[in-house]
Amino acid sequence: MTDRNKGKRRSSRWFGTTDKDGFIHRSWMKNQGLPDDAFDGRPVIGICNTWSELTPCNAHFRQLAEYIKRGVWEAGGFPLEFPVMSLGETMLRPTAMLFRNLASMDVEESIRANPIDGVVLMVGCDKTTPALMMGAASCDLPAICLSGGPMLNGKYRGQDIGSGTSVWQFSEAVRAGEMTLQDFMAAEAGQSRSAGHCMTMGTASTMASMVESLGMGLPTNAAIPAVDSRRRTLAHMVGRRIVEMVREDLRMSRVLTRAAFENAVRANGAIGGSTNAVVHLLALAGRLGIEFSLDDWDRLGRDVPTIVDLMPSGRFLMEDFYYAGGLPVVLKTLGDTGLLNKDALTVNGRSMWDNVKDAENFNEEVIRPVSRPLVKSGGIAVLRGNLAPNGAIIKPSAATAALMQHRGRAVVFKSIEDYKARIDDPKLDIDETCVMVLQNCGPKGYPGMAEVGNMGLPPKILAKGIKDMVRISDARMSGTAYGTVVLHVAPEAAAGGPLALVRDGDFIELDVAGRRLHLDVPDAELVRRRAGWTPPPPPMTGGYQKLYFDHVLQADQGADLDFLVGCRGAEVGRDSH
Ligand code: FES
DSSP states (O other), rough: OTTTTTTTTHHHHSSSSHHHHHHHHHHHHHOOOGGGGGGGOOOOEEEEEOOOOOOOOOOOTHHHHHHHHHHHHHOOOEEEEEEOOOOOOOOOOSSSGHHHHHHHHHHHHHHHHHHHSSSEEEEETHHHHHHHHHHHHTTTHHHTEOOOOOOOEEEETEEEEEETHHHHHHHHHHTTSSSSSHHHHHHHHHHHHSSSSSOOOOOOOOOHHHHTTTTTTTTTTTSSSSTTTTHHHHHOOOOHHHHHHHHHHHHHHHHHHHHHHHHHHHHHHHOOOOOOHHHHHHHHHHHHHOOHHHHHHHHHHHHOBBOBTTTTTTTTTTTHHHTTTTTHHHHHHHHTTSSSTTTTTTTSSHHHHHHHTTTOSOOTBBBBBTTTTBSOOOOOOOEEEEEEEEEEEEEEGGGGGGGGGEEEEEEEESSHHHHHHHHTTTTTOOTTTEEEEOOOOTEEETTTOBBSSOOOHHHHTTTOOOOOOOOEEEEOOTOOSSEEEEESSSOOGTTOGGGGGTTOOOOOOETTTEEEEEEEEHHHHHHHHTTTTTOOOOSSSSSHHHHHHHHBHHHHHHHHGGGGGGGOOOOOOOOOO
């Protein structure tokens, strides 16, 4: 194999000199029992690990990293594992999304500051995947992702239950008086019964699928269960491959092209993926300077049928998806229908089509043929209008068909606390034709754009057997959630967007087919209301939250921090201490 940069690698500037600095760099590393030839100019591979016991979805990563190291040593590389900030979706407050950009800074600076020639990104729980890809993209070294894999199917009373999706169902059943609290508690252990991330097609599984469809992971990366021995084999192969990638100088920017992003958007439609992929891919493209916008999501996803029948849109779970053939089958199907950029380069050095053209579907209930889709048009719809001048999104495959065109009276909640304080009040003036509006939950407003957009319905409406209403906010929603939920309204209320001006009793028109979201209030009245609006104060007067508040971009730009947009490369600037 051609070693395109032997002797010129970054790591040789640390380990390849015979002066005082070379002594320092090698000597201290040798306290870990490393032989002289570890420093002979071989590729140094960083293993960027998001292991944490506070991130249960990634809690098996220390073992997985050992398999990567086997592959690295075997291929003639030198592996060095390092930790970065981990982001546990279920634990972090106020929301893990607040820290995605912070973690990406940790990744970027850790890679650039150290003698790393190529990097394995160990990703799993929702925000860890975009955070690590964004940070590495801003350095643009050879990089490959290894997802941690989903949990085994949840089991409760003989039924399959799915992470998140079943929680929303159970909690609404408790609120409607259809499930006892005792049963609710008993379902917890059965839902999460193995290592791995959420096993519905939530954000983690979606982002693992984005990794594979962007070409950033090896084939089958998305779906192998975390505890299946083939996940460890994949880790071993990733270790081997990153060493070759360094020798080939196959950098991230050669894989993450516009063609790759187009493939990812279409794959997202085909899998019925999470709305969270929208902000994450916009932010990732921004790091690489790729022209890619919210409108691309709408345009590219329009003709894509959802063929994967997984919760929350469908019936099955990730374990079933893997046994059916996994994402390669989906990508092959897209290729067969003219919806795949077949020549897009992937991390194994082959084209996307070479990787997937022989994929076989072993279960046409789980991965349906295009003639029998779960949803005919499965992409993300982008709405615009005077209520969302810079756009808002809705996932039609998770919405109720009868509500996709709707005019209703607004019932406004000023914050999530206001919603929680009033939603159970039997005197709340609301019926099922109303539109629930939630303000101040966007990137600045929450802060961190929390997953609260799928507000639960009032108990008095649930008691009638009604399960869905139109809901509008500047928040996100969990990838495991569902409903006629308009999200990511931009600009957000806290940035002075028109969402801030909506009042109880206003009428709102939603027209998904026409891509329209309209607040039926005269312009002059909106001007009058705006004159009385005051921006909210920052959540904190110092620290990261202040930095975040001052610099976060809106959802239509991926909610990255303005000064992190772009690729800054891997040059350190100074070669000595
Ligand atoms: Fe970690 Fe869902 S909570 S992936």
